[in-house]
Amino acid sequence: NAGVTQTPKFRILKIGQSMTLQCTQDMNHNYMYWYRQDPGMGLKLIYYSVGAGITDKGEVPNGYNVSRSTTEDFPLRLELAAPSQTSVYFCASRLETGELFFGEGSRLTVL
Amino acid sequence: SQKIEQNSEALNIQEGKTATLTCNYTNYSPAYLQWYRQDPGRGPVFLLLIRENEKEKRKERLKVTFDTTLKQSLFHITASQPADSATYLCALVSGGYNKLIFGAGTRLAVHP
Numbered sequence: 001n002a003g004v005t006q007t008p009k010f011r012i013l014k015i016g017q018s019m020t021l022q023c024t025q026d027m028n029h030n031y032m033y034w035y036r037q038d039p040g041m042g043l044k045l046i047y048y049s050v051g052a053g054i055t056d057k058g059e060v061p062n063g064y065n066v067s068r069s070t071t072e073d074f075p076l077r078l079e080l081a082a083p084s085q086t087s088v089y090f091c092a093s094r095l096e097t098g099e100l101f102f103g104e105g106s107r108l109t110v111l
Numbered sequence: 112s113q114k115i116e117q118n119s120e121a122l123n124i125q126e127g128k129t130a131t132l133t134c135n136y137t138n139y140s141p142a143y144l145q146w147y148r149q150d151p152g153r154g155p156v157f158l159l160l161i162r163e164n165e166k167e168k169r170k171e172r173l174k175v176t177f178d179t180t181l182k183q184s185l186f187h188i189t190a191s192q193p194a195d196s197a198t199y200l201c202a203l204v205s206g207g208y209n210k211l212i213f214g215a216g217t218r219l220a221v222h223p
Binding site: 004031033035040041042043044045048050056058059090092094097098099100101102103104105 | 115117143145147152153154155156157160200202204208209210211212213214215216
């Protein structure tokens, strides 16, 4: 039982490049979330999904896109990367009772 | 505007003492509130959840209170140990039961 798996763990992008952060969970949770965490700051919600085919914006969705074609996968797409998107990205899935399970994070630097 | 506030300054305490962390919120009416622990370079780990109709919740050395009138939650660690040193995040549910919004966290340092 791997829980929530994120790839890649580290990535350096050039300004204007695009990439996809992958997130997979094997707990059959309907709810999944993407957060970003800047140094010394809390988590900001980017997008979330309540089930396959359903996604919605969080607090800071600009510059990102998501899709949820299966229960297991919730990829986060960055289009036209900007230095402001340098951050640590966390994916999480959620029990029906509310508890979140987080991945280990993906550290992205945009230069 | 909506805000979740936690003490931004680190809390330094002596081993064996009780650590108390505060989470205040504005313009939310959360059905429940959660506390997470985060170690450097790791993802947050769930600790406790308390619902709006619960005043207090305990788990081993941890205790959480939730005062919906004061719009505040207190998180206590009794008999603290150096291994309790970490950042503690509070989070509350918003937008129905779908969104979980986090505070900035408070760093706790327990000294031997």
